Amino acid sequence: MNKQILWMYRGRELVTNSHSLVPCSSRSFGSFLFGKVRILRFNRWLQRRETGTQVDKAAALEGFRFPWPFPEKPSRFYNMVSYLTLGTVASVSKLLFVRVANELVVHNKERFMNIWMDRSRPLITISNHRSNIDDPLMWSFITTPEMCRNIDRHRYTLAAHNICFTKPLHTRFFSLGRCVPCVRGEGVYQKGMDFCVDKLNENGWVHMFPEGRVTMEPLRFKWGVGRLVEDTVIPPVILPIWCTNMSSVWPIDPPYYPRFGHRVDIHIGEVLDSKVILDELSVKNGWSVAKRRKFITDVLQTELFKLGEAVGNLTKGDRRSFDAQIVHFRFFL
Known part of the structure; x- marks a missing residue:
C-alpha cells in the first residue's frame, strides 16, 4: 500500500497524516515525491515568516566572506x-x-x-x-x-x-x-x-x-x-x-x-x-x-x-x- 502525505498549518506546526490509496506505482510515487517537495517548501516558508524578511543564507557572525568589491580607483x-x-x-x-x-x-x-x-x-x-x-x-x-x-x-x-x-x-x-x-x-x-x-x-x-x-x-x-x-x-x-x-x-x-x-x-x-x-x-x-x-x-x-x-x-x-x-x-x- 502506498502513502500520501497530507499537511495543514495549525498554530505554526506541520501536521502529517497518511492513508491508503489504490496501488498505482508510478503515479503514487510521483505524488509522494511531490508531497515531500511541498513539505520542504512549506518549512522554508515558515522560516522566512519567522524572520519577517528573506532567510539569512550566511551565518550572522561569519562576516563578509568575499574580497572587497569596490576598487580603490574605478576604471x-x-x-x-x-x-x-x-x-x-x-x-x-x-x-x-x-x-x-x-x-x-x-x-x-x-x-x-x-x-x-x-x-x-x-x-x-x-x-x-x-x-x-x-x-x-x-x-x-x-x-x-x-x-x-x-x-x-x-x-x-x-x-x-x-x-x-x-x-x-x-x-x-x-x-x-x-x-x-x-x-x-x-x-x-x-x-x-x-x-x-x-x-x-x-x-x-x-x-x-x-x-x-x-x-x-x-x-x-x-x-x-x-x-x-x-x-x-x-x-x-x-x-x-x-x-x-x-x-x-x-x-x-x-x-x-x-x-x-x-x-x-x-x-x-x-x-x-x-x-x-x-x-x-x-x-x-x-x-x-x-x-x-x-x-x-x-x-x-x-x-x-x-x-x-x-x-x-x-x-x-x-x-x-x-x-x-x-x-x-x-x-x-
Whole structure:
C-alpha cells in the first residue's frame, strides 16, 4: 500500500497524516515525491515568516566572506558597468508605478532635486524602512533624464551582508548597484562604514535606513549615522524622507511578488544642516565620542519621526524619541 502525505498549518506546526490509496506505482510515487517537495517548501516558508524578511543564507557572525568589491580607483569601464546597473534597476523599479500598476506620489520633489544637484557638500538621506526593497523603489520618482544627468552622484547605501552578499555573483551585482556590505554586530568602524565616510568626503551621497532593519514600528536609530555625520570633513547636508504604504506594493511576508492597485507616498522633509549640530557639540568639551555620536543620532531620529507624525503615518508619542529634550533648536538651511 502506498502513502500520501497530507499537511495543514495549525498554530505554526506541520501536521502529517497518511492513508491508503489504490496501488498505482508510478503515479503514487510521483505524488509522494511531490508531497515531500511541498513539505520542504512549506518549512522554508515558515522560516522566512519567522524572520519577517528573506532567510539569512550566511551565518550572522561569519562576516563578509568575499574580497572587497569596490576598487580603490574605478576604471572607466567599471563606472560604465556600474551606471548601466543603476539605470537598469531604476527602469525595472519604475515598472511597478506605471499607470495600470501602482501610483507613486512624491511631495516636495524640487527640494530633493536642488540638494542632489548641489555638489558643494556631501549628502546623507535617511528614511524609514517598511519594505524589503524600499531602495530602489523609493527612487522611482527620479525621471530618466534626471537620472542620466546625475548618475555619477547616485546614492551609496548599506545592505545586509548575509542577505545581499551571499554569493560572488550577488556580491558583484549589488556592489555595481552601489550597495555597500554591512555586517550586523561589527560596530560603526567596520569597512563598509569607512567606505561610506570616504564617499561623503568626496561630496557623494549616502542613503541610510537608520533603524537597521525592516520594521513596521519605529525603532531606535543605530549609531552609525552619527558617525557618518561627525567623521565627514565637510559637514553634510541631511535630508529626511518618509515613505508610506510601500509594504503594500512589495510585502514583507512571503510570498514575495509585487502587488498592484496601491498608492505610495514619498515625503521629502526639511533640509537639515549638520553644521549646527556639530557647532552645538563643540561646546561639549567633556563628552566622550560615544556620547557625541548618540547626541547626533538622537537629533536625526527625532527629526525623522517628527516627519512621520506630520504626514499622519506615525502616531504622536509612538516615535520613542529618546533624550529628545536635548534638541530645542532649528537647523534648517
